[in-house]
Each structure stands twice: as C-alpha cells, then as structure tokens.
Amino acid sequence: MKKNIESIFKAHLEPKEVYKGGKNIPPSDKKIYKLSSNENPLGASPKAVAAMKAALEHIDIYPDQTDMRLREALVKDxxxxxxxxxxxxxxxxxxxxxxxxxxxxxxxxxxxxxxxxFLPYSVFSRWYGAKTIDIPLLSPNYDLDVEGILNAITEHTKIIFLTSPNNPTGTYIPKSLLDDFLERVPKNILIVFDEVYRHFADAEDYVTALPYVLAGHNVLGLNSFSKTYGLAGQRIGYAYTTPTIANYIRLIQKPFLLPLTSIEAAIGALNDSEFIEKTVQTVLDGRKYLAQAFDNIGIKYWPSQANFFIIDPPLPEMEFTDRMMEEGIMVRPVSQFGAPGKVRITIGNQEANEACVKALLKIKS
Known part of the structure; x- marks a missing residue:
C-alpha cells in the first residue's frame, strides 16, 4: 500500500508560530546602532577573546569530551x-x-x-507534544499571576517556566512572591527559572534560583554567556539545579557537546571580573539615562531590571520600528513575545543611548 511521506510525520508538529531571532545590522552607508537583540554594549570580554585565539591552534582535534572544565570554572564563579x-x-x-x-x-x-x-518556552514544548498553557502576566505592571498558575496545575503538569528579570518586559519576581509560590506548588513539578539577565538586577528583593536549589527545591536556574559576558556569537549556556535533576538530564547529553573555542571563551569570560563589572555599570548607568529621557520625552515605559526596556511607542509598533531604523536605530517589536503593540529597546553604550534619544525626540515631535 502506498502512503504519502506525511504518514510518518509526528501529528503534533503541525505548522505553528516559530521563534524568529533578531535581525543583524543590514549593509548601510550610515551608522546604525543595534538596540534590538540585548547584546553586550561593550562587545566581548577581552580575556574570552584571547582564550579563543589561543585555542585556534588546536581546532584540528576534538574538544573536551565533557563540559567538566567549564563546570569547574562555574563552581568557582x-x-x-x-x-x-x-x-x-x-x-x-x-x-x-x-x-x-x-x-x-x-x-x-x-x-x-x-x-x-521568551517564545521558545512554548514553541520548543510543542515540538515534544506538550500541551502549552499560558497564564499571562497581570496588567498593568506585568506581575506574575501566582494564583492563576497554581489553579492551572493538573496531574499532567511537568514544567513551569518562570523568568526574572523577564524578557521582554524587564520586570522581575520579588522574593516574597517566589517564596510563597514555591511553598505551594506541587513537588513533582520542575520549575525552570530563567535568570539570564540576573547580573543587571539591583532591586533589594530580587532573588536568583540559587537559594531554592540549595534548599533542595525542584528548581533549575537557566543562564547564558550571551549578555553579561558578550559571547552571543559563541552560543554558550548553562544551568544549575539539584544533583539528582542534573545527573538525570545529563543522561541525554551528547559527548563533545561544546566547541573548543566556546569552552575556552566561557572560562576566560568567567575570569574577567573587570569586564563584568564594567558591563553591569554601563547598563545601570544607561538604564537610568534612558528612563529619565523617556520621562522627559513622554514615552511610556516599564521599569526594568534587565539591559533593555519595553515601551509603548508613540506610533504603531511596525511603523515606529521602521521610523527608528530610518534614524539609524534598530529596535525590536515584541508582539511575537506576547506583547502586542509594544517595542523593546536594548540599553547600549552612551553614544548609542544618546542616538536613540535623539531619534525618539525627532519621531515624537
């Protein structure tokens, strides 16, 4: 019996929305500031770059079979x-x-x-046939709906994604709220706590996943080297959790899972405390500068604990994005992230921030 090739496809992998990353800077004769992808405003860690260059001599051989050297560096960090x-x-x-x-x-x-x-939470989940349940953040401040999440839990719930600071809103989950939630959530559910932007959070009641992992909760702290360390192009991420959960997940990890240059870059970046401190200070200074500028210009924005702002633009989001691009500023419309009509602006260096403000003034006038 003849069958179409579609008969071997997984039924749950039907065409749905896909995650589209930010655009790269297009060819142009004029200066363009990329404030659309939350990249490091200072570039990459010099120690990471030096470590990568030194590793180039050895790219003809396989890298470390495991990530142990990087994990040992993270222990120190x-x-x-x-x-x-x-x-x-x-x-x-x-x-x-x-x-x-x-x-x-x-x-x-x-x-x-x-x-x-972050769209991959839902898109990636559906790859594996999961039923995805969206409990939207509460208006108007994008607060976590603890009661809504708890009421949505069933016997089939396996994973809950929490994010703090959150992309694209820049908001965070206060410690008291997270304490209450973790006391009430069933213990057979994994909490994936995305804290990629944790270095930029300075709120007194901000908390990472660390104390909850140390207390034995089924929590996993998700991190990246793309932001604070300036290694977005090397694609390095890491997580930490309880030994039981980590060793279980490791059962399905591939050998030689990281390129040699990525391993060396990440270890070098972790040792570059001067660059990390300078990056964080640049973001905090820029965050203060842009918030004051938004207030002066009359741009509605949400207070941020990350290296970006979400704003309510003075024009429809796509028209605003195009107008900003005409002024040499790349920004990110975030309807795809579940925030229709809003735009995300990454905090850049002072030159980029000033150019952004100049463009906003021109568009708003």
Whole structure:
C-alpha cells in the first residue's frame, strides 16, 4: 500500500508560530546602532577573546569530551556553593531549554508559562507534544499571576517556566512572591527559572534560583554567556539545579557537546571580573539615562531590571520600528513575545543611548 511521506510525520508538529531571532545590522552607508537583540554594549570580554585565539591552534582535534572544565570554572564563579555535578552546559540557553524538554516531556504532558515571555518556552514544548498553557502576566505592571498558575496545575503538569528579570518586559519576581509560590506548588513539578539577565538586577528583593536549589527545591536556574559576558556569537549556556535533576538530564547529553573555542571563551569570560563589572555599570548607568529621557520625552515605559526596556511607542509598533531604523536605530517589536503593540529597546553604550534619544525626540515631535 502506498502512503504519502506525511504518514510518518509526528501529528503534533503541525505548522505553528516559530521563534524568529533578531535581525543583524543590514549593509548601510550610515551608522546604525543595534538596540534590538540585548547584546553586550561593550562587545566581548577581552580575556574570552584571547582564550579563543589561543585555542585556534588546536581546532584540528576534538574538544573536551565533557563540559567538566567549564563546570569547574562555574563552581568557582558561584564561590563553591554548588558542586560541579550540579551544572549543565550547552550551546546557548535555548539549547538548555530544549534538553530539559527532551528529558522531561512526553506527548500530552503540560507546560505552563506566562506571556509576554521568551517564545521558545512554548514553541520548543510543542515540538515534544506538550500541551502549552499560558497564564499571562497581570496588567498593568506585568506581575506574575501566582494564583492563576497554581489553579492551572493538573496531574499532567511537568514544567513551569518562570523568568526574572523577564524578557521582554524587564520586570522581575520579588522574593516574597517566589517564596510563597514555591511553598505551594506541587513537588513533582520542575520549575525552570530563567535568570539570564540576573547580573543587571539591583532591586533589594530580587532573588536568583540559587537559594531554592540549595534548599533542595525542584528548581533549575537557566543562564547564558550571551549578555553579561558578550559571547552571543559563541552560543554558550548553562544551568544549575539539584544533583539528582542534573545527573538525570545529563543522561541525554551528547559527548563533545561544546566547541573548543566556546569552552575556552566561557572560562576566560568567567575570569574577567573587570569586564563584568564594567558591563553591569554601563547598563545601570544607561538604564537610568534612558528612563529619565523617556520621562522627559513622554514615552511610556516599564521599569526594568534587565539591559533593555519595553515601551509603548508613540506610533504603531511596525511603523515606529521602521521610523527608528530610518534614524539609524534598530529596535525590536515584541508582539511575537506576547506583547502586542509594544517595542523593546536594548540599553547600549552612551553614544548609542544618546542616538536613540535623539531619534525618539525627532519621531515624537
């Protein structure tokens, strides 16, 4: 009996929305400031670049079979509070999300997330046949809907994604709210706590996943080298969790999972405290500058704990994006992230921030 090739396809992989990353700077005769992808405003860690260059001599041989050297460097970065077996590394934070879903999700399982948020939470979950449940952040401040999430939990719920600071809103989950949530959530659910922007959070009641992992909760802290360390092009991510969860996920990790240059770059970046401090200070200064400028110009924005702002633009989002591009400023419309009509603006260096303000003044006038 003849059958079409479609008969071997997975039924749940029907055409749906896909995650589209930010655009690169197009060819142009004029200066363009890329404030659309939350990249490091200072470039890459010099120590990371030097380590990569030194590694080029050896790219003819296979890299480390495991990520142990990078995990040991992360142990030092976390002041020895975690063991090497508690870390997991991969080719970007997005791949870590994919690995987690492969490890835990069967067709028919449920995953909860809260829009506006990073689109791969839902898109990647559906790759594995999960039912995705969106409990939107609460208006008008994009607060976490704790009661909504708890009420949405069923016997099929496997994973809940929480993000703090959140992309694209820049908002965070206060410690008291997270404490209450983790006390009430069933213990057989994995909490994936995306803290990629944690270095930029300075709120007194901001908290990472670390204390909850140390307390033995089923929590996984998701991180990336793309932002603070300036290594977006190397695609390096890592996570930390309890030894039991980490060792289970490691069962499905491939050998030689990271390129040699990525391993060396990440280890070099972790040792570059001067660059990290300078990056964080540049973002904090820029955040203050832009917030004041938004107030002066009359741009509605949400207070941010990350290296970007979400704003309510003075024009429809796509028209505003195009107008900003005409002025040499790339920004990111975020309807795809669950925030229709809003635009995300990355905090750049002072030159880029001033150019952004100049463009806003021209458009708003």
């Amino acid at each position: 976390f002041d020895g509070k975690l063991s090497a077996e508690q870390f997991l590394c991969g080719n970007s934070g997005s791949e870590i999300i994919d690995i987690i879903l492969r490890a835990f999700i069967n067709e028919g399982d449920e995953v909860i997330y809260s829009n506006p948020c």
